[in-house]
Amino acid sequence: MRGTITLLQYEHGIIRQVTDVLSVMVKQGTLAKHQRQVTRIASFMDSYVTKMHHQVEERFLFKTAMAMSADLAKGARALMDDHAKVNGLISRLKQLSSRKQAFEDGTLAFVAKELVEAMTQHIRHEEDIYYPKVEEALSMEKDAELLMAIDEFTKAKFDREFVRTSEDVAIKLQDEVLGPGYYQGIR
């Protein structure tokens, strides 16, 4: 087990909670009913995913993995292409969520569906294929170095409360859209 991987997997858990909320709204056709929540999901995704999680992966884990083997380098490049696509969809969702019209004419629903699919697939790929490979190749020493560098990066870029606030947003969104205790109930 490597701390860096554990940390990133934990973040995936938070991202998945919010992605699931969006997914339920897409499936039930209730995006227009939850415009305020969609706006909050878009800004959560922008800060937590685009600006934090993807940056941490690219600057630290992938950068290190790329230097370890050609196979890991190839994998990292493919995952970075996914990041570019997902970040683009997040920024599109953010723009559209401020336009009432986009909720009515189906453009927002289209982007939301694409985002849910791309995000889900990307996380699955990292968890099932890429992370286990990196975990095998990463030494304890390098892992400790990475964790320290990630901690420094996060402290420099985000305020002290960022992680806790983001987690609160994820839970609140679930409660508002899926009903209180939804996740406790299905555990």
Ligand SMILES: [Fe+2]
């Ligand atoms: Fe990623």
Ligand SMILES: [Fe+2]
């Ligand atoms: Fe990730």
